[in-house]
Amino acid sequence: MPQTERKPNLLSRACARFIAFLTRRGARLLTGARSLWAGCKPEMKQRIYFANHNSHIDFILLWSSLPRHIRCRTRPVAASDYWLKDGLRRFLIQDAFSGVTIRRSGGNGEDPLQPVKAVLAEGYSIIFFPEGTRNLDDDVELLQFKSGLYHLKQQFPDVEIVPVWISNLKRVMPKGALVPLPLLSTVIFGCPLNTQLMQDKAEFLQYAQSELLKLKEVEYQ
Numbered sequence: 001m002p003q004t005e006r007k008p009n010l011l012s013r014a015c016a017r018f019i020a021f022l023t024r025r026g027a028r029l030l031t032g033a034r035s036l037w038a039g040c041k042p043e044m045k046q047r048i049y050f051a052n053h054n055s056h057i058d059f060i061l062l063w064s065s066l067p068r069h070i071r072c073r074t075r076p077v078a079a080s081d082y083w084l085k086d087g088l089r090r091f092l093i094q095d096a097f098s099g100v101t102i103r104r105s106g107g108n109g110e111d112p113l114q115p116v117k118a119v120l121a122e123g124y125s126i127i128f129f130p131e132g133t134r135n136l137d138d139d140v141e142l143l144q145f146k147s148g149l150y151h152l153k154q155q156f157p158d159v160e161i162v163p164v165w166i167s168n169l170k171r172v173m174p175k176g177a178l179v180p181l182p183l184l185s186t187v188i189f190g191c192p193l194n195t196q197l198m199q200d201k202a203e204f205l206q207y208a209q210s211e212l213l214k215l216k217e218v219e220y221q
Contacts, residue, residue: 012091012095013095015095016091016095016096017096019092019096020096020097023060023092023096023097034185034186034187035065035186035187035188035189036186036187036188036189036218037189038188038189038190038191038215038218039162039163039189039190039191039192039215040160040162040189040190040191040192042066042067042070042189043070044069044070044073045125045160046073046120046123046124046125046158046159046160047074047125047159047160047161047162047192048120048125048126048128048149048152048153048156048159048160048161048162049062049074049125049126049127049128049162049164049189050127050128050129050130050149050161050162050163050164050208050212051127051128051129051163051164051165051166051212052129052131052135052141052142052165052166052212053129053131053132053133053134053135053143054134054135054136054166055134056082056134058129058166059076059077059078059097059099059127059129060097061166061185061187062076062127062164062166062187063076063097063127065187065189070125073123073124073125074124074125074126074127075098075099075100075119075124075125075126075127076093076097076098076099076100076126076127077099077100077101077102077116077126077127077128077129078093078099078100078101078102079101079102079103079104079133080101080102080103081103081104083099083101084101100115100116100119100126101115102115102116104132104133112148113148113151113152116128116148116152117152117155117156120152120155120156120159125159128148128149128152130145130146130148130149130205130208130209131143131144131145131146132146132148141213141216142209142212142213145205145208145209147201147205149161149204149205149208150201150204150205153193153195153204157195160192160193161192161193161195161208162189162190162191162192162193163189163190163191163193163208163211163212163214163215164187164188164189164190164212164215165186165187165188165190165212165213165215165216165218166185166186166187166188167185167186167187167188167216188215188218190211190212190214190215190218191211193207193208193211
C-alpha cells in the first residue's frame with residue numbers, strides 16, 4: 001500500500017515543533033556537533049544530501065546542521081520498519097521531523113523509492129543514506145552502497161547530490177545506547193557530485209562512495 005501521511009491538528013503541530021526543537025538542540029549539545037561547509041555553501045537549492053549511516057540520530061544531526069530556511073525544505077528519509085513500529089516513533093518521524101519513510105525492499109512489484117521520488121518531484125531536498133542500513137562494524141568505514149542513489153540521480157538529473165560525512169557517531173551513539181554520549185562530532189558537507197560524467201551504475205556508486213570518504217580528512221586540515 002502507498003504511504004499515507006496524517007494531517008496533524010494545531011495542537012499536534014505545536015507539540016511536533018517543540019519536540020523537534022528540543023531534539024535538535026539536545027542532540028547538538030550532547031554531541032558538541034559542529035558543521036563544516038567544506039565543498040559547498042548552505043544555499044536554497046534542491047539537493048540530495050547523502051551521508052554515512054551509523055546510528056538513528058544521524059539524520060537529526062545532519063538536519064539540524066542546516067539553516068532553518070533550508071531545513072524547512074529538507075526531508076529525511078528513514079526506514080519504515082523502525083520508525084513506524086509504534087505511535088511515538090511515527091509521530092516523531094512524520095510530524096516532528098517531516099520525514100519520508102520507505103520500505104527497505106519493494107513488495108508486490110512496488111518501487112520502494114516511490115515516496116522519495118514523490119517529495120523530490122514536489123521540490124523538496126532530502127537526506128538519504130545509500131548504505132541502506134546502519135554500519136555497526138568498527139572495521140568497515142562504509143558499507144557497499146545500494147542502488148537507490150543512482151536511480152534518484154537518473155530520474156532527477158538537475159538535483160544537486162552533496163556528500164556529507166558525519167564523524168564519530170559510532171562512539172557518540174554506540175549500539176544499544178538510548179541517549180548520545182557527550183563526545184564531539186562533526187558534520188562535513190562536501191562538493192556536489194559531477195552528475196554529467198558518463199557512468200554506469202557501478203561506476204557512479206563507487207564515485208559517490210569515494211567522494212564521501214574524502215571528507216573524513218577535512219576536519220583535520
